[in-house]
Amino acid sequence: MIKKLIGTIALSLTCAVAFAAGGGYKLDHAPDRINDMAALQNGAKLFVNYCLGCHSANSMRYNKLTDIGLTEEQIKKNLLFTTDKIGDLMRIAMTPEDAKNWFGAAPPDLSVIARAKSTTMGPSGVDYVYTFLRTFYRDTSKVSGWNNMVFPSVGMPNVLWELQGPRSMDHVVVHETEAADGKKSWERTTANYDAQGFSVIKTEQLKDYSGSAVDKAIFTSANPSGNAAFDNNVADLSNFLGWMAEPMQLQRKQLGVWVLLFLALFLVVAWRLNAVFWKNVK
């Protein structure tokens, strides 16, 4: 009885945490590359090339990228727009008013987005960005021609679509319905969006269904191997946003190792000192 109760509480807690951040869509877990300099550098390159056109990162200076192992020369050559200087903040030319007119919403500054989207017990902000960038699908009913599983009706188009290639998507929802007479039954709705964004929606009754509710998206790529490469790039980019939201975390972790080493050494010294000190005291 007690066991069952604890089980139920644990289960509902897990569900609450898993669904809290993504507006109902279950977030994927991003690979952890926060200490991988090559991955962070690739993320920085993708960020400057694909995101900085619309989003600023106002608390980031270009020369701060030396912290992830880039030289000032590399930054100047590959990442700076001609009008920017190495000490400049990552600003953009677009005004919030223009952005609102074009996209229906202003693109938020991305300096700390990974921290803003993180949950204490559940998925991190890096998981959020990782899933968000990989769940765009074509939808002709939207102004931009794009929709997103994590952020339904998002104003942002799928800016990485050329890297990702064409995909179709089946959004499968299994849920319980209640008829007028109070009788409950399970129903499955499948919305198929083809690679051009035209949708066909199909609903069927499920007899003898004993599972639980389902809400998932199944993406089908024309080129599955290219998709793995895409996921890899998005993982780098998401980790870069995670680093940008908290650039001190690298130093903090390094410092932590030194502190532990010092404490271990100090323990040995204190222990020997203690032995010497009490040697003649009987």
Ligand code: HEC
């Ligand atoms: C063409 C302009 C444009 C580009 C380029 C662009 N975005 Fe966006 N982005 C937007 C807009 C507009 C919004 C606000 C959407 C809304 O509120 O409906 C947004 C929102 C977001 C959000 C916030 C989602 C949320 O839940 O609040 C994230 C994260 C994001 N973009 C990441 C990125 C990343 C990473 C890139 C680069 C790969 C990128 N964007 C490139 C226009 C853009």
